[in-house]
Amino acid sequence: MYPRPFEYVAPKTLDEALAALDQTEGAKVISGGMSLLGLMKLRLLSPGTLIDIGRIPELDQIEDRDDHIAIGALVTHGMTASHALTTEHATALAQAASWTGDVQVRNRGTTCGSLAHADTAADQPAGAIACGAVMVARSVGGDREIAAADFFVDALTSALEPNEILVELRIPKEGGRSAYDKLGRRGGHSDYAVAGAAAWVRSDNGTVADARIGLTGVGTAPSLAAGATEAIIGSDGSAEAIAAAAERAVEGVTVLEDLYGSEEYKTHLAKVYVARALEQALALARS
Amino acid sequence: MTSTISPTTTTSALGGVVHRKEDPALIQGHGKYTDDIKFTGEVAAAFTRSPFAHATINSIDTDAARAMPGVHAVYTIEDVRHLGTLLAQVPVGALRPLLADGVVKHVGEAVAMVVADNRYLAQDAADAVSVDYDPLEAVIDLKDALSDRVKVHDSLDSNLLISWVGPFGAEPEDQQKVKADIDAAKEGDDVVTVSQEMLNQRLIPVAIEPRAVVADYNPGYGSMTVFSSSQIPHALAGAIGKTLGLLSNQVRVVAPEVGGGFGAKLNVYSDEILVSWASMQLGHPVRWTETRREAAHSTVQGRGWVATATIVGTKDGEILGYQLEGIADMGAYTQNFTVAIPFLGLFVGSGQYKMPTWWKIDCVTTHTNTTDAYRGAGRPEAAYYLERIIDMYAREIGMDPAEVRKKNYIPNDQFPGAVSPVGFAMDTGDYGTNLDALIATSDYAGLRAEQKKAREEGRYLGIGLSSYVEVCGFAPAGLAELGFSWSTYGLPAAFSGSGLVRVNPDGTATVQIGTGPSGQGHETTWAQIVSDRLAIPVEHVKVRHGDTGDSPMGIGTFGSRSAAVDGSATYEASQRVRAKAAKMAAHLLEASEEDVVFANGGAHVAGSPDSSVTWAQIAEIAYMPHKLPEGMEGGLEASVVFNPSNATWPFGAHLAVVEVDAETGNVDLLRYITVDDCGNVINPMIVDGQVHGGIAQGVGQALFEEALYDETGNLLTGTLIDYPLPTAADLPTFELSRTVTPTDINPMGVKGIGEAGTIGSAQTVVNAVVDALAPLGVKHVDMPLRPRRVWQAIQEAKG
Numbered sequence A: 001m002y003p004r005p006f007e008y009v010a011p012k013t014l015d016e017a018l019a020a021l022d023q024t025e026g027a028k029v030i031s032g033g034m035s036l037l038g039l040m041k042l043r044l045l046s047p048g049t050l051i052d053i054g055r056i057p058e059l060d061q062i063e064d065r066d067d068h069i070a071i072g073a074l075v076t077h078g079m080t081a082s083h084a085l086t087t088e089h090a091t092a093l094a095q096a097a098s099w100t101g102d103v104q105v106r107n108r109g110t111t112c113g114s115l116a117h118a119d120t121a122a123d124q125p126a127g128a129i130a131c132g133a134v135m136v137a138r139s140v141g142g143d144r145e146i147a148a149a150d151f152f153v154d155a156l157t158s159a160l161e162p163n164e165i166l167v168e169l170r171i172p173k174e175g176g177r178s179a180y181d182k183l184g185r186r187g188g189h190s191d192y193a194v195a196g197a198a199a200w201v202r203s204d205n206g207t208v209a210d211a212r213i214g215l216t217g218v219g220t221a222p223s224l225a226a227g228a229t230e231a232i233i234g235s236d237g238s239a240e241a242i243a244a245a246a247e248r249a250v251e252g253v254t255v256l257e258d259l260y261g262s263e264e265y266k267t268h269l270a271k272v273y274v275a276r277a278l279e280q281a282l283a284l285a286r287s
Numbered sequence B: 001m002t003s004t005i006s007p008t009t010t011t012s013a014l015g016g017v018v019h020r021k022e023d024p025a026l027i028q029g030h031g032k033y034t035d036d037i038k039f040t041g042e043v044a045a046a047f048t049r050s051p052f053a054h055a056t057i058n059s060i061d062t063d064a065a066r067a068m069p070g071v072h073a074v075y076t077i078e079d080v081r082h083l084g085t086l087l088a089q090v091p092v093g094a095l096r097p098l099l100a101d102g103v104v105k106h107v108g109e110a111v112a113m114v115v116a117d118n119r120y121l122a123q124d125a126a127d128a129v130s131v132d133y134d135p136l137e138a139v140i141d142l143k144d145a146l147s148d149r150v151k152v153h154d155s156l157d158s159n160l161l162i163s164w165v166g167p168f169g170a171e172p173e174d175q176q177k178v179k180a181d182i183d184a185a186k187e188g189d190d191v192v193t194v195s196q197e198m199l200n201q202r203l204i205p206v207a208i209e210p211r212a213v214v215a216d217y218n219p220g221y222g223s224m225t226v227f228s229s230s231q232i233p234h235a236l237a238g239a240i241g242k243t244l245g246l247l248s249n250q251v252r253v254v255a256p257e258v259g260g261g262f263g264a265k266l267n268v269y270s271d272e273i274l275v276s277w278a279s280m281q282l283g284h285p286v287r288w289t290e291t292r293r294e295a296a297h298s299t300v301q302g303r304g305w306v307a308t309a310t311i312v313g314t315k316d317g318e319i320l321g322y323q324l325e326g327i328a329d330m331g332a333y334t335q336n337f338t339v340a341i342p343f344l345g346l347f348v349g350s351g352q353y354k355m356p357t358w359w360k361i362d363c364v365t366t367h368t369n370t371t372d373a374y375r376g377a378g379r380p381e382a383a384y385y386l387e388r389i390i391d392m393y394a395r396e397i398g399m400d401p402a403e404v405r406k407k408n409y410i411p412n413d414q415f416p417g418a419v420s421p422v423g424f425a426m427d428t429g430d431y432g433t434n435l436d437a438l439i440a441t442s443d444y445a446g447l448r449a450e451q452k453k454a455r456e457e458g459r460y461l462g463i464g465l466s467s468y469v470e471v472c473g474f475a476p477a478g479l480a481e482l483g484f485s486w487s488t489y490g491l492p493a494a495f496s497g498s499g500l501v502r503v504n505p506d507g508t509a510t511v512q513i514g515t516g517p518s519g520q521g522h523e524t525t526w527a528q529i530v531s532d533r534l535a536i537p538v539e540h541v542k543v544r545h546g547d548t549g550d551s552p553m554g555i556g557t558f559g560s561r562s563a564a565v566d567g568s569a570t571y572e573a574s575q576r577v578r579a580k581a582a583k584m585a586a587h588l589l590e591a592s593e594e595d596v597v598f599a600n601g602g603a604h605v606a607g608s609p610d611s612s613v614t615w616a617q618i619a620e621i622a623y624m625p626h627k628l629p630e631g632m633e634g635g636l637e638a639s640v641v642f643n644p645s646n647a648t649w650p651f652g653a654h655l656a657v658v659e660v661d662a663e664t665g666n667v668d669l670l671r672y673i674t675v676d677d678c679g680n681v682i683n684p685m686i687v688d689g690q691v692h693g694g695i696a697q698g699v700g701q702a703l704f705e706e707a708l709y710d711e712t713g714n715l716l717t718g719t720l721i722d723y724p725l726p727t728a729a730d731l732p733t734f735e736l737s738r739t740v741t742p743t744d745i746n747p748m749g750v751k752g753i754g755e756a757g758t759i760g761s762a763q764t765v766v767n768a769v770v771d772a773l774a775p776l777g778v779k780h781v782d783m784p785l786r787p788r789r790v791w792q793a794i795q796e797a798k799g
């Protein structure tokens, strides 16, 4: 397939990239290209300039920084899925990354790219929300921190400004455990989520002391399942408590019908996957 | 009779596993596909396509496109109307104009063609062609189309193009009597009638290699050279010649490596004609390669039936009659086989069963892309309805579905030559033995016990089975009277087989066939056939294919016909070469011709293997005729046209085990077990490979794929994001085995296997899912069994 003509620049430093992004009308960042190039080939998107951040050193690291871990802009889905720091401190995100596309996609696509792309049915946004991630958006004017729960604004729309690059994702080390589960469009866990949920829980003496539940696939954007989160906090994490929380899965969410499910079905699935993610996270927390 | 793959190397005998000769080149990236073959000075075409399913074209403004740098030409129907329409093999319905003529009839119809220096510029210019449309109401739904509320073509009396009614060949009043008798049986005492409307959804055939074509006209030689990713190079050469006023031998069409076809490349396309014509106009070679989105919108699609299947039978499993009545979607324009596809379904309308059958499929035109052959072509649809309704009947009377099937099979004493209830004479069959083999190899009783246990644990495990009979290798040549020939393409050639075998002066052999593989392994299978007859090692047999410039007339690779029809021609040609070589060997060995035995790369005298000559020694005298005895003709080659007396009728039985997550509707395919019967097997590994691919495509239909149009005719699943294909990761390891019932209509006793896997599998999976959900009261779910549909069916059954 054949995109419209475009300019291509590949800066060697982040500062050069930020300056280019700031100064070039209609420019877009490209990292793994897994989503962007498809849209360009279908001519649904035709940026005048691509700024390839792929050659900027040091963005491809996952770092341990005392109270949080940091996932750089060029960390691939594959690396997020398998790195010891993510599997320990952001299990839900790692699980979501492991079910993102196929091996080829996971070797090229980036976690930050998936978040910046903000597809309504992408996996990792749910994990980022549940894990309490903070997005670091950088522009020529400096850094801005955005909570994951505030980052996904609408379909294919994040809170990033056109001149900002998502340089890293920070996940706090808060203890507790997390899990992600979904129904993929292809069935099982493969392909984008028809519905998916990630849950993070911290238990204290048999009580759920804190929790966050991220939801994807069902609404206009991945979001915090606020009602379910509220319901599970302070509960005993029993099957009844999980069921009660799951009932509130789509509270405040505008559920959208698409090719993969009616509003009714998606609402049902949201409940099923909130329950399954909670069960798995609580089981991990107990073990 | 079962077989397993063992990785042995070369054995020249028929029936041996020979590793595919073509694979080393393909795997290492040395294979040359159409897009790899470059001409000096070539330019690229792109098409402006309709965004509407039905609209009047008020005007087409090409000025902006023409003014763009690098653009050579922009063509509309005004430039090409004089060439006539696209030709079709069975021209019933409206033929496709080469570019839209005043009205567009489906989304994606080509309205203008741009030729530019490269494909990017061509696409930019195609986007710059401005078309003023007046949208009209489109008719997409099949029942709506049949009502003629909105007509697709003013030139036609009705959207109904043709009805295929069985028993085939019977007088209309006799057909009506069959129907009436079955209707009367429904009124009998102690009978059960089961009826279900079912959708056999439209599919998009997705070959890994998209369609591609490049044409180079040389005005000095007056010759047209075309490379195209086609299953039918000869038909294409004929059509190009006939449309552009060239003789067929001025046109050379080469189908080089072809990366999958599945019937979608069994078509002559307007882009192939237009690119060839443009090369004559512009004095440049012109290339076009489709994008995936174009493939979904302008390469033919398959299936697309809605029909009601009805069975009436006794409570102890004797089927008294079967009726199928429904509608098949032809799309907007008739192309190669289009209206004949449901007819191929009628051939197997009564399956391998003996009950009276009445069958009627109405072929209607709609404002959608054309449908045509897709792996199985009519036969998967026919098998689906029959094998689904048999399962529903078995459940209704509380009898095991395997038992019901066995009870109603055509008995062995009718073979060879059994005439099916829909009116076709079949070659050989032994259905009971085949199903018994499946029951045994799958440990059916054990599976049922496992299912019982799973149900007690609240799990939804399902077991589905299906048997099928296929018809393939369509013959005899007399079928040409029904349209089975390339006559409309200017080549009056019936569907017979051809093969040319030559032993070269160095003792190697070359085979030239008019058909070419699109993944089926002809280079290996044909080498085995020749090697078996001549005892020349497989490594020394080169198979040349798919080039109309240097091969005998070839029909094409489709309808699982190559081995049975063209392979038989090659077998017979080898026999002739062998007979001639035997004379020469006898001369060299100073023995009598009758005592010459061919083995181990040469010939020897029976009983004394030391008295031998090599093929090189035989060839030497063949090509140095002064060394031949007086009166013996030189050369060592033969070309044969083989006209089988019938098609072949392979069959088999499939079984699937699934588990359904009743909470989400997700289906997990756990096991897939088959016992196919394609007669004698030339290369078991290649046969297994064909079954693998066939099952994958049947499972794809059952679980994943659907060409879904909205009511205005937009294809909602036109990219591979929304049109999921099964991958290896979605499929279990297939457990394959075989029974062997040779055909009596060709010398090798081989039937076809290319489509069998697809014909047997979709209903097997659906039967398994419905079986899993039977405790919840689910009786039927339409394909594809996406989780949302399965979940919906569960909700509806719960009430």
Ligand SMILES: Cc1cc2nc3c(=O)[nH]c(=O)nc-3n(C[C@H](O)[C@H](O)[C@H](O)COP(=O)(O)OP(=O)(O)OC[C@H]3O[C@@H](n4cnc5c(N)ncnc54)[C@H](O)[C@@H]3O)c2cc1C
Pocket: A028, A029, A030, A031, A032, A033, A034, A035, A036, A037, A038, A073, A099, A100, A101, A102, A105, A108, A109, A110, A111, A112, A113, A114, A115, A116, A117, A121, A122, A123, A124, A160, A164, A165, A166, A167, A190, A191, A192, A193
């Ligand atoms: C075959 C296939 C299957 C897939 N399956 C799944 C799936 O199952 N689940 C799923 O969630 N996703 C799936 N995806 C999408 C995949 O996750 C993409 O890799 C991801 O969405 C984008 O990451 P990328 O690095 O490739 O970004 P790109 O494609 O390079 O960019 C995507 C968008 O994000 C912007 N962008 C990228 N990086 C940054 C940055 N650091 N700062 C600011 N903006 C940025 C770009 O400008 C662009 O708008 C699939 C994709 C393919 C091709």
